[in-house]
Amino acid sequence: MAMFVHLMSAANAPRVRRSGIRADSRGQGGARGVYCFPVLPSYTLTHQWVRELSRSGTRGGLVAVHVRLDDAQSVLVGRYSDRARDAQACVTAAEAVRRVAALGDPRGWEVFVPRAIRPRELHRIRSVPQVAGWRYWPDAHGVRPCTCYGCRVRGEYGSRRLRERLPHPLDGPPPPVPVLLARVAAAGDPGDPDVLSDALHWFGMRRRGPLAQLAPLAAHPYAGVRENLVWAVGRWTTPGVAELMDVLADDPHPDVREAVETVREPA
Incomplete structure (x- = not known):
């Protein structure tokens, strides 16, 4: 049996003990499954992903879930950067452990199990120091x-x-909101598309904003402005965003409708 460790929020530990680990992560090619890493003699290398995963926010910190998988279980193994190029290798769990253990520097490597982890495959759940490992990417320190x-x-x-x-x-x-609104007003009626798109680019970096002043751009004759409006405000928490997206979801241009579908997908 091959032993792996999966890192997750401590708040999810009771659920995982009862039901196992859900296949919530997306892997190479869009497959659903669970990310983990082989248990190596080096404690630091085994838990190298702790600091990087902590950057995305956790509830109660991270805990390590030790998982035993059948040696013949098919998994994907490779560096995290290989995922985007569909270059991770499909091997057995035992072979994945052998490959990672034989590396001179296994930092940045990962194993992807293309299914959920069953409760009977859990070995133990324990706390881990929250400062182990690297951030951003291996060897990022000093860059x-x-x-x-x-x-x-x-x-x-x-x-x-x-x-x-x-x-x-x-x-x-980004520039302050009053400056951006002044640019939108100065763009004219219906408004210069380049000026409006530039202002919407900066508005898109905010979590909330002046939706009432920007909503009229949903009727702009240039489809590119309407699409940029979706990207800018679609994920705002400002009241009224959902209603504006409902209007733009019926836009005559397919790029605008596709943008609405994308921003409405769960993050």
Whole structure:
């Protein structure tokens, strides 16, 4: 039997003890399953993902779930970067343990089980130190952090000060709301698409915003502006967003309708 460790929020431990681990994660090719890592002699390497996973927010910290899988169980193994290129190898659980253990530097590697973990496959659940492992990527220590919209994590400790100290030329920090609204007003009627799209780009980095002032853009004659409006406000928590998305869901342009479908998908 091959032994793996799966890291999860401590708040989910009672449910996992009763029902096992759900196949909630998305793997290579969109498959559903569970991410884990082989139990190695090195405690630090075994729990290397703790700090990185903690960045996404947890309830009660992380705990380690030790799982025993049949040696013949098919899994995917490879570096996390291989996932996007569909380059992870499909092997047995025993072979995955052998491959990872034979690596000189297994940091950044992962194993994906393409199914749920059954309760009888659980070995034990225990707490782990919350500072083990690396953040961002292996060997990131000493490298200037990136503050672009794709790399930063909303709400992360110190993220606002980091963006102010190292502003990204395209991704912020965004101009104040009054400045952006002034740009929208100055764009004219119906409004220059480039100016409006640029303002909506900055509005999209906010969690809430002046929906009443931006909602009229849903009737803009240029489909690109309507689509950018969806990307900007679709995930806001401002009251009225759902109703605006209902209107744009029936937009005559397919790109606008597709954008609404995307922002309505669970994160």
